[in-house]
Amino acid sequence: MHALIDLRQLAPPEPIERILHWLDTAEPGQIGLFHLPHVPYPLYEHLHMRPCHWECDKQADGSAILQLVRDQ
Amino acid sequence: MFQPEFSLPLSTPLRFFRAAPCWLLLASLVALGLPPEAWQARFSPAMLALTHLLMLGFAGNIMLGALLQVCAVLTGVRAHPTSAIVLWLALQTGTGLLAWGLWHMQMIVLQLAALILLAALLGLTLWLLASLLLRSALQQHSPLLWPILGLLLLALSGGLLVSLLSTGQPALALNDLLRAHIVLGSTAWLSGLIIVVGFTVIPMFLVAPAWPRWLVQILPGLIFALAFASAIDARALYLLGLPVVLWYAGLLRVLHQSQRRADPTRALWAWGGINLLLPLMCVPWLEHGSAHWPAATPVLLAAYWLLAGVLPIITAMLAKIIPFLLWMDYRLEQPSGGRLRHMGQLFPERWLRRLSYGVFLMGIVLWPLSSTSFKAIPLMLMIYALALAYCLERSIRIRRQAS
Numbered sequence: 001m002h003a004l005i006d007l008r009q010l011a012p013p014e015p016i017e018r019i020l021h022w023l024d025t026a027e028p029g030q031i032g033l034f035h036l037p038h039v040p041y042p043l044y045e046h047l048h049m050r051p052c053h054w055e056c057d058k059q060a061d062g063s064a065i066l067q068l069v070r071d072q
Numbered sequence: 073m074f075q076p077e078f079s080l081p082l083s084t085p086l087r088f089f090r091a092a093p094c095w096l097l098l099a100s101l102v103a104l105g106l107p108p109e110a111w112q113a114r115f116s117p118a119m120l121a122l123t124h125l126l127m128l129g130f131a132g133n134i135m136l137g138a139l140l141q142v143c144a145v146l147t148g149v150r151a152h153p154t155s156a157i158v159l160w161l162a163l164q165t166g167t168g169l170l171a172w173g174l175w176h177m178q179m180i181v182l183q184l185a186a187l188i189l190l191a192a193l194l195g196l197t198l199w200l201l202a203s204l205l206l207r208s209a210l211q212q213h214s215p216l217l218w219p220i221l222g223l224l225l226l227a228l229s230g231g232l233l234v235s236l237l238s239t240g241q242p243a244l245a246l247n248d249l250l251r252a253h254i255v256l257g258s259t260a261w262l263s264g265l266i267i268v269v270g271f272t273v274i275p276m277f278l279v280a281p282a283w284p285r286w287l288v289q290i291l292p293g294l295i296f297a298l299a300f301a302s303a304i305d306a307r308a309l310y311l312l313g314l315p316v317v318l319w320y321a322g323l324l325r326v327l328h329q330s331q332r333r334a335d336p337t338r339a340l341w342a343w344g345g346i347n348l349l350l351p352l353m354c355v356p357w358l359e360h361g362s363a364h365w366p367a368a369t370p371v372l373l374a375a376y377w378l379l380a381g382v383l384p385i386i387t388a389m390l391a392k393i394i395p396f397l398l399w400m401d402y403r404l405e406q407p408s409g410g411r412l413r414h415m416g417q418l419f420p421e422r423w424l425r426r427l428s429y430g431v432f433l434m435g436i437v438l439w440p441l442s443s444t445s446f447k448a449i450p451l452m453l454m455i456y457a458l459a460l461a462y463c464l465e466r467s468i469r470i471r472r473q474a475s
Contacts, residue, residue: 008279009279009331010279011277011278011279011331011332012276012277012396012415013396013399013400013403013414013415014414016400016403020403020407020408021408024407024408037275037276037279037282038272038275038276038282041145041146042079042145042396042400045079045400045404046400046403046404046407049404049407050407061281061282062275062281062282062283062285063282
């Protein structure tokens with residue numbers, strides 16, 4: 001089970017900055033779980049530029065849980 | 073998983089945002105040159121021209137830029153860059169011609185303006201509605217549909233007004249058509265879009281919980297329905313304020329729960345929200361008892377709605393959206409690190425505070441100044457337009473220099 005990192009209390013663009021920083025320093029195969037205040041649509045373009053894949057689940061309260069996997 | 077490309081080239085919304093202060097500056101220059109008696113007649117050629125400079129040139133540019141951006145980010149419906157340039161050109165040309173045509177009551181110019189604006193806005197709204205409805209089959213229905221529908225009807229009613237003025241056709245009562253045009257523009261389109269955009273930008277930038285789901289689902293449709301009913305029958309104007317009261321109650325709750333207590337945009341939203349609502353509540357009494365009010369009251373009420381309602385909210389939106397877009401653009405070029413570490417470098421909070429003071433002041437002094445020195449209002453508006461243009465251009469320059 002991976003720890004869920006709660007980024008809901010941060011103002012933009014801090015959540016995006018932290019996720020990108022995590023991704024840039026993660027080992028291949030490492031999985032990150034992030035709780036965000038909203039579905040992070042603007043982040044997707046930045047993720048496309050990096051070796052990763054992800055799933056994002058919108059929650060009933062409007063927040064979103066992003067599961068990010070660092071690829072090779 | 074549904075994962076389309078959500079971004080829009082930075083130049084697309086910026087082009088609209090950068091044009092807006094120029095129109096505001098022009099409108100304030102025009103207002104400055106008007107004689108005092110011009111403010112008594114809301115449907116005089118000069119006042120009609122001024123209204124369109126403000127509503128189409130200033131507010132229209134900002135709201136269309138925001139609409140294109142929000143549609144791309146929230147729904148994945150992206151305007152083609154060339155189409156966005158054509159829309160921008162049509163909006164600027166159409167606004168200029170419309171204001172000129174109204175000022176001089178030149179029917180051929182009015183017809184040309186109406187043709188350009190109708191073609192552009194019908195093309196945009198029909199494309200957006202079709203794209204959003206198609207996406208609705210894949211995702212949930214978007215509340216953006218309602219203000220877009222409002223814009224479509226606004227453009228159509230504007231076209232009918234020009235036709236009625238220039239050819240006498242269709243055989244509709246001018247006052248009824250004017251009321252329809254005003255209520256569709258101010259409520260179904262502009263307030264509707266402000267409300268829908270607020271559902272996203274307030275929780276996002278002010279770190280607050282999401283708006284209640286039921287409110288997000290029913291409010292935009294309800295506002296549109298009541299605005300449409302008011303366009304058809306003036307008696308529905310009495311009900312028009314009710315959904316806005318609901319929205320304002322929700323707005324206060326979300327602002328109260330915001331984690332960013334010191335952010336100046338909280339006060340701008342709260343002040344702007346109440347001033348979108350109050351004039352709306354006064355309109356039916358004005359409509360049905362116009363003989364009891366001073367002649368300048370409708371103009372003042374509209375000015376108050378714009379300066380104390382729309383302007384604070386537009387300021388709050390731009391102060392967040394612009395640095396965020398510039399920062400996102402910078403991150404695409406510079407994936408990590410770099411000279412820009414936070415959005416405050418692009419649009420410092422002190423700029424926003426100064427803009428806010430100007431906006432609050434304009435709203436507060438509008439009524440007292442209206443009877444003593446009306447010229448001070450366009451002068452303040454001119455200073456605001458210059459300050460807004462400075463903030464926008466400076467932000468863009470800081471972003472460019474960081475490359």
